Amino acid sequence: MGPSWQPPKDYRKRPVVVLGAGVLGRRVACIWASAGYNVHVRDPSPEQRADCIAYVQQHVASYAEHTRAEPGEIAVFDDLAQAISNAWLVIEAVPEKIQLKIDTLAPSDSILASNSSSYKSSEMLEKVSDKTKPRILNMHYYMPPQVMVVELMTDGFTEPSILQFMAERSKEAGTKPYTARKESTGFIFNRLWAAVKRECLTILAEDVSTPSEIDSIGADMFLKGSVLPCKGMDSVGLDTVAFIEKHYITERGLSPDKTVDFLQTNYLDQGKLGTKCTKGGLYPPTEIAKPDTKSPTLLVLDIGLSSKELNFKAGQILQFSPDGNVQKVIATGQALPDGIAFDPSSKRIFWANMGIPGKKDGAVLPANLDGTDIRTVVAPGTINTPKQLALDLVSKKIYFSDREGLRVLRCNYDGSEFEVVIQAGDPSNSIEAQDALNWCVGITVAPSLGLFYWTQKGPSKGGQGRIFSAAITTPQGQSVATRDDIRVVLSGLPEPIDLEIDEDACALYWTDKGELPFGNSLNRLYLDHLGFPLPSSPRLGYEVLSRNLNEAIGLKLDLSNDTIYLTDLGGNVYRCDRDGKHRVKLLSDENRALTGITFV
Template sequence: MSTDWKPPKDYRDRPVAVLGAGVLGRRIACIWISAGYNVRVRDPSPQQRSDCSAYVEQNAVLYASKTGKKPGQLTVLEDLQDTVYNTWLIIEAVPEKIQLKIDTFGEIERLAPDDCILASNSSSYKSSEIIDRVSDQGKGRVLNMHYYMPPEVMVVELMTCGFTAGPIFAFLAERLREAATIPYIARKESTGFIFNRLWAAVKREVLTMLADEVSVPQEIDSMWTEMFLNAGITPCRTMDNVGLDTVALIESHYIAERGLSSTKTVDFLQKNYLDDGKLGAKCAKGGLYAQSGPAISTPTKPQILVLDLGLSAKTPSANGGEILQLSADGKVQKALVTGQSLPDGIAVDHATRQVFWTAMGVPGKQDGAVYSASLGGTDIQTVVAPGDVNTPKQLTLDTVAQKIYFCDREGLRVLRCNYDGSDFEVLVQTGNSQREEDAQNALNWCVGVTVAPNLGKFYWTQKGPSKGGRGRIFVADVNTPQGQSGTTRTDIHCIVDNLPEPIDLEIHEQSRTLYWTDRGEIPFGNSLNRVRLDGSGLPITGRRHEVLCRHLQEAIGIKLDLDNDHIYLTDLAGNLYRCSGEGKGRVTLYSDEDRAFTGIVLI
């Protein structure tokens, strides 16, 4: 694998070329236009060029709604040399004829700049099969870049030709994320890449079941929907949870019954996992996934930190808030921090061993603050001083970037800063907090917030009037569109509306599921809820949000512990609950009418 290639510094000022204006070619063009790049599409057919122009004109804005960027320009051409001139990326999407692809790659290497990446959209041919006419030096810039069917499916698979320069993969993956696609990298050449190999196995087994009259299409599709789509089951996690030793035993039975080879199944597991005692989630050594803590079959018992407002105490006080530490079974161990002015949101970075929290102060006054401390409650630091924010609410962390995200309710804002309070940013501004009409309009009040760095998104609630049925959840990109601000950004989308009164949010990135509490009226308020997201971080088309459990008492805090199939919840009636990941089997771990709980976190 070559390492000589370096990313062109001026790639932003250079066009992307797509060779082929067919069904996929025009969609690929829209992808890159939506990321702000100018795109040239080459096709020898006047009709295809015309159809491509019409498709892009009709759909570019839709694609760009996922990126928040100003769309680039499309140029359709017949001449290949004019198409590839000064490009930084060329994507071949010509008909699946091997000699045509070989000739095309030989020609574009000759015509394109020496630093231009040469990609094939082909899923039928590995790129190593189409580089016969590419020089040895040029082979380091060739790879497969396979799209499925955007905008419905935004997955893109990258795969080496055997010579591809290593830095190309990281560079392209970053550019693809800018275009709201989800890149996956095949570690080595493979016919069918990643997904098509998965699909091939599923397809073969489904056809076998149908041929053996084991089931019928309707039942197979229904079970698939319930098990994999609705329940979010994934293959590698499931094998770890079942136990790799059990997986090997089951597979051995199939091998014996069907006369299959064991080389790449049981033998592979035995050599790489079982012989080393890696049995999956039930053991400390882990399995397909590394185990970072106790086995799933023996659930971890975290310490719990909850915020008590202090307003329900026998002697209520606006400065009587506390951070309480409780055991996993709900026994109060100690007050970690006391004397807080209406604490509301809390988060922990276990790597830096810091806890962060907000203090609302007097609602409507500019006296809210954000603080940090060690996990032991010592070394308390002021992150955002009183006077800089109005009423800070839920708080969440991007622990990789070491950024704090939090909402300012009467300040009508979603904010972000570094762990030390520097680089203070207004991500969203829903109104003018100095205007009484705006400040008192609960539709503008930002309350809950969560961030999904891998999706490049953050989410927040605007709760609306108390129990008013007008609450909403919004999403925007982590990076504010260039040249825009919290008041002018165009990438904000309302993803759920007409909610009783949504409060705190948390996202499970692995299953792309957004969870929230709602303190509104029954039957749908005072509840735990979730919605499934697609690869672009938006709700799956046609899927409504689910109410997982109800009958909480002014529900506020939420904390996911889905590795242990737990969700923790708090409410203003002084209750701390735990339920399953599906909202079942709720138990009350702690209850005290002299307390009013808000935020919650596990340590």
């Protein structure tokens, strides 16, 4: 075959075939159908075939939320030849070896994939011709839709361009592919999981702990603590890792070949000890996340409603030192400022003035860091009540929510290309305009996911707040009125306000000024690699990280310092870590009502 291999030109018109209609097989079928492919499923059991059809028909629309494609058709077969006669891809999802009959019945240009996770595919090639071997690979799925990961691995003969092609098709089908660098007994995660299983069983066998304690500490460390294996070793220090492993080797009579000896030869002898070393460790020094010990300067908006003299233009932009001391007032005379953001490339701050709610007198303005050169990006008379403001640093766009305008808008930094991207209701209709379910408040942008997120807070303390997402690029042929890509991320929230996203960790954070016990809080939801909610163990479906704020509003993540900053209308500025712990109050001033916050 060689490097001249090209995918079938008509693969889009040919079916994907899944051999096996069991629990996993029907989910794999649903994945490919959700990407717009017609799928054939072969299984000798009539019951399994019927269950497969029912599962795909019931769930393909929800899978398609990850692909945004028109789902393909599903068909089931008893006869193998009929099922695979025109396939471009055949995936076996049954625990059996690839048989000669598949080699001879499938088209000569089709790709043959085994879902086996415990055996090398080369061990399943006893009766497969040399001509076919380059078209075979291992392609292991876990349990969709909870885990949308697929691992790819060569059979020892697989044409490399096929692996690349299948990685691209897997992304198209809404899964996240990982490709093993060489053939292995067990995929990447299988081998990692195998080691965890062995050690868990050893702990139990030695009466060191119990199953529930093991699971509990695992959840605290790996899920909540976000401990990652290789970054964790770099953080501890590879010399320390080697020292600990030597003790296990001596005690258990293990071989040091692929642990201590590997570390010594490839890392320690070269002075690569981890994050404490300029040469790096398992990660190169350029990829090691080094904490920025320089504390940022904080910029905070005082809406002005708690000032001694009531004035709708008493708002200020304040500059704070990291310890909470007001260094100076950058701008005064602002009409109820609410959202603020900083663009590091232009060294400019952008903020939104709400104006008087109900009047079309909101505005968006930029200025230098010292408050000079204030301009108007969006002038009064265009928008109603702009709230949180977020910058897309990639496309140089400003996103902001217009509460009484019932919409989300964006424009360029200079105000050009002004457009409505979400219209939640008709502001000219008095009933819709007064319905707080339509009020858009918080906004954040995730360019790496191709999505933006916003809150619609619902009635005050009403428990009807929602978080939505939509694509940065409006679906082709659709408009703000017809777009069908809007998704409800969470519903039934007390009263969600400002949003921020950690794109690296795929974690969505928000403040909520709703009623206790879950309102007036900082919250977090983990997302999958496509930006949709991961299954969550907490009863609420998300994590409440910090509570008992005083009308929580502002939120800003400082990820380089593992820090979150918060504000509330009670005149408080808080700092905590990214898990909401170790919260300290940097400022408390009853004569201020604080809204947006950012840092330089």
